[in-house]
Amino acid sequence: xxxxxxxxxxxxxxxxxxxxxxxxxxxxxxxxxxxxxxxxxxxxxxxxxxxxxxxxxxxxxxxxxxxxxxxxxxxxxxxxxxxxxxxxxxxxxxxxxxxxxxxxxxxxxxxxxxxxxxxxxxxxxxxxxxxxxxxxxxxxxxxxxxxxxxxxxxxxxxxxxxxxxxxxxxxxxxxxxxxxxxxxxxxxxxxxxxxxxxxxxxxxxxxxxxxxxxxxxxxxxxxxxxxxxxxxxxxxxxxxxxxxxxxxxxxxxxxxxxxxxxxxxxxxxxxxxxxxxxxxxxxxxxxxxxxxxxxxxxxxxxxxxxxxxxxxxxxxxxxxxxxxxxxxxxxxxxxxxxxxxxxxxxxxxxxxxxxxxxxxxxxxxxxxxxxxxxxxxxxxxxxxxxxxxxxxxxxxxxxxxxxxxxxxxxxxxxxxxxxxxxxxxxxxxxxxxxxxxxxxxxxxxxxxxxxxxxxxxxxxxxxxxxxxxxxxxxxxxxxxxxxxxxxxxxxxxxxxxxxxxxxxxxxxxxxxxxxxxxxxxxxxxxxxxxxxxxxxxxxxxxxxxxxxxxxxxxxxxxxxxxxxxxxxxxxxxxxxxxxxxxxxxxxxxxxxxxxxxxxxxxxxxxxxxxxxxxxxxxxxxxxxxxxxxxxxxxxxxxxxxxxxxxxxxxxxx
Numbered sequence: 001x002x003x004x005x006x007x008x009x010x011x012x013x014x015x016x017x018x019x020x021x022x023x024x025x026x027x028x029x030x031x032x033x034x035x036x037x038x039x040x041x042x043x044x045x046x047x048x049x050x051x052x053x054x055x056x057x058x059x060x061x062x063x064x065x066x067x068x069x070x071x072x073x074x075x076x077x078x079x080x081x082x083x084x085x086x087x088x089x090x091x092x093x094x095x096x097x098x099x100x101x102x103x104x105x106x107x108x109x110x111x112x113x114x115x116x117x118x119x120x121x122x123x124x125x126x127x128x129x130x131x132x133x134x135x136x137x138x139x140x141x142x143x144x145x146x147x148x149x150x151x152x153x154x155x156x157x158x159x160x161x162x163x164x165x166x167x168x169x170x171x172x173x174x175x176x177x178x179x180x181x182x183x184x185x186x187x188x189x190x191x192x193x194x195x196x197x198x199x200x201x202x203x204x205x206x207x208x209x210x211x212x213x214x215x216x217x218x219x220x221x222x223x224x225x226x227x228x229x230x231x232x233x234x235x236x237x238x239x240x241x242x243x244x245x246x247x248x249x250x251x252x253x254x255x256x257x258x259x260x261x262x263x264x265x266x267x268x269x270x271x272x273x274x275x276x277x278x279x280x281x282x283x284x285x286x287x288x289x290x291x292x293x294x295x296x297x298x299x300x301x302x303x304x305x306x307x308x309x310x311x312x313x314x315x316x317x318x319x320x321x322x323x324x325x326x327x328x329x330x331x332x333x334x335x336x337x338x339x340x341x342x343x344x345x346x347x348x349x350x351x352x353x354x355x356x357x358x359x360x361x362x363x364x365x366x367x368x369x370x371x372x373x374x375x376x377x378x379x380x381x382x383x384x385x386x387x388x389x390x391x392x393x394x395x396x397x398x399x400x401x402x403x404x405x406x407x408x409x410x411x412x413x414x415x416x417x418x419x420x421x422x423x424x425x426x427x428x429x430x431x432x433x434x435x436x437x438x439x440x441x442x443x444x445x446x447x448x449x450x451x452x453x454x455x456x457x458x459x460x461x462x463x464x465x466x467x468x469x470x471x472x473x474x475x476x477x478x479x480x481x482x483x484x485x486x487x488x489x490x491x492x493x494x495x496x497x498x499x500x501x502x503x504x505x506x507x508x509x510x511x512x513x514x515x516x517x518x519x520x521x522x523x524x525x526x527x528x529x530x531x532x533x534x535x536x537x538x539x540x541x542x543x544x545x546x547x548x549x550x551x552x553x554x555x556x557x558x559x560x561x562x563x564x565x566x567x568x569x570x571x572x573x574x575x576x577x578x579x580x581x582x583x584x585x586x587x588x589x590x591x592x593x594x595x596x597x598x599x600x601x602x603x604x605x606x607x608x609x610x611x612x613x614x615x616x617x618x619x620x621x622x623x624x625x626x627x628x629x630x631x632x633x634x635x636x637x638x639x640x641x642x643x644x645x646x647x648x649x650x651x652x653x
């Protein structure tokens with residue numbers, strides 16, 4: 001078959017599938033990229049409950065794959081699903097059938113190598129009846145390269161053991177045993193099924209691939225193991241059970257885990273690839289501080305010269321809610337950083353009744369109903385350009401796109417004319433947050449001078465808007481009774497706290513969904529997007545550290561804290577303690593948006609950020625088959641982020 005054209009159906013690929021919604025699209029993409037495209041695909045849904053069939057159906061429809069289809073096999077068991085798929089493929093006209101699993105990635109020349117090996121010698125092929133391929137572990141599941149090497153060697157050793165295993169030695173066998181691991185390249189001609197084919201058994205009862213090999217051994221010696229038939233297979237069973245237990249399982253089921261079929265476990269129990277990339281991003285941002293914080297044990301720990309480190313969600317929330325003992329205005333608190341730049345009368349630096357009064361005044365300006373129309377108008381042009389570029393097959397840097405969106409929203413809110421914020425000014429704005437170091441509670445005089453100069457340039461536009469444009473935030477502040485100084489301070493705080501956070505989050509959100517394997521499921525299930533956004537916010541926590549100063553002696557989790565102590569609240573560690581991203585469980589719902597803070601200083605700009613996030617997510621998910629082409633973590637910055645993250649639709653770059 002040409003996957004987008006004429007059909008011969010000489011070769012068919014069968015894929016047994018059970019609850020593979022988060023990752024099956026990767027397998028389908030690998031097949032769609034085969035150099036030899038003249039084949040059909042039969043995906044056999046073995047009773048999935050997670051929407052796997054819908055994900056596959058959506059992929060087939062989007063790519064117009066007319067000879068790809070999904071069928072159902074209610075009898076549970078990989079053997080039953082494989083047997084049903086093989087027979088359906090043969091009934092449709094296939095003379096050669098290949099199998100791979102729904103978590104495997106065949107190399108681009110896989111179908112070509114299969115066809116060459118299984119084609120009769122009279123037609124120029126190798127004339128094999130059954131073919132075993134070369135298994136290598138996938139490189140995208142977080143397993144270090146050296147462990148992948150060990151696993152590959154272990155498979156080779158297991159294959160050698162199989163040749164001397166008593167159960168594989170009998171006078172009725174015409175040739176030696178050959179291991180053909182499930183999902184690698186179990187490939188048979190039609191007549192093999194007539195001799196018994198796959199046993200229709202559950203995975204815990206019998207290894208169907210071993211049984212198939214032994215059926216062929218009673219019929220022919222025309223079978224072989226080929227290193228040029230390569231499939232990258234999931235290592236999730238090994239990661240869940242360990243190498244020794246996995247080998248015991250494959251030998252004789254002499255060891256069984258609590259969950260026999262790893263495919264039925266949740267995604268968060270299986271991988272966590274999104275956390276591995278997130279840790280890379282954090283380490284690049286602060287190569288010393290964040291690894292140090294990673295190694296600090298316990299929920300609360302005093303670190304001389306640094307402060308009191310809190311990494312437990314419950315304790316962290318308690319600190320944020322306790323305004324009697326902890327403040328943003330004191331030694332080591334945010335006031336030490338931002339008061340020299342913004343002055344004392346901004347929400348970042350205030351507490352008590354004065355803070356509460358100013359917050360009540362500003363809250364209506366940042367309600368969902370107030371910010372959503374502003375964001376929609378601001379992002380119309382950037383999102384249209386993003387859509388056009390992706391639909392044209394171009395590669396797009398999502399960091400650059402997020403930067404343009406942030407610039408557009410800031411301009412609209414503050415009343416800055418289009419084009420007034422050039423690349424140089426915006427880069428200087430973004431650099432201000434990078435001045436902050438966890439090891440130093442204040443900025444240097446030169447950093448304060450530069451930050452003031454940047455905000456003074458923005459202040460010129462904000463002052464003009466304050467004087468006359470009631471459609472802008474400064475103009476609205478004037479109408480609400482704020483002084484010009486208060487309005488300009490609020491604008492400065494918004495620029496400092498919101499710009500880099502948003503630029504950081506949007507690319508990280510997409511990367512997290514991609515790395516956790518949830519992208520295809522979200523494309524097919526729009527109702528999951530909101531919990532997916534919340535989960536990505538939890539996993540990324542764009543503000544990974546919050547600062548407070550202790551006003552009176554107290555305790556945190558039984559640890560004595562004295563007045564004047566600096567408290568470092570590790571929100572990233574607290575949020576991620578509940579595990580990798582899991583949209584179905586949506587553990588983020590239990591966190592009460594801790595990534596936005598808590599108590600009187602809960603992030604006022606949360607609705608603004610979410611409005612931008614949702615619009616961008618909608619555009620990206622509508623494109624369907626996005627992939628990450630390349631990415632680079634940003635180094636030495638307060639807000640962990642990517643320096644670049646390029647994406648594109650469909651095939652290869």
